[in-house]
Amino acid sequence: MLGRMVLVTDEWVELWVMFCAASGLCGYSWYWCIRSIIFYRKNDYDFSQDVGPKIYWSARGGDDRLLATPKAKFLIAMPFSVLASSFMLLFTVLALAGIIKPCLDCRP
Template sequence: MVNDEWVELWVMFCAAGGFCAYSWYWCIRSIIFYRKNGYDFSQDFGPRIYWSARGGDDRLLAGPRAKFLIAMPFSVLASSFMLLFTVLGLLGTIKPCLDCRP
């Protein structure tokens, strides 16, 4: 039987899975790129990452070193945890409800 909670979890699984794959892809590509260049952070590589939700202002753009050491690992960690909790909800390990009563 499929209820609304399962549909929401499957949509969350697809969204979190896509975001997790995107984050891991760019993180691995950045590691390969900077390793081949001897970790020369004068060249920027990867997607544009802003430190604020108001993107478009180049003053808020993360530099190559900050993107590689802070922003990308944080996005990999956050997306992996989102995917992990979604999978645990689909497996029934954690109960996915908003108004649970014992």
């Protein structure tokens, strides 16, 4: 059976889990990015109002001094999250399609 691609094996479970996680994160990032573009476009790019989830510049979170301003969130944080999650999803799909080979039996 040459040419037949086996989609689920014991070695590919990690790729399928990564695909589910990356696609969820990518969809969430794109949703809020598009929604914020629509919101700020309707308000003539008035960054005095905030839209979307809270984004902190540190992993500690909870401290309002580390909260991203609406303008920084719109211009830096959201495009970065869209770009990063899209690349994660792209490489996962390419690995599942067999175009790039994940290192499953790596040994130093």
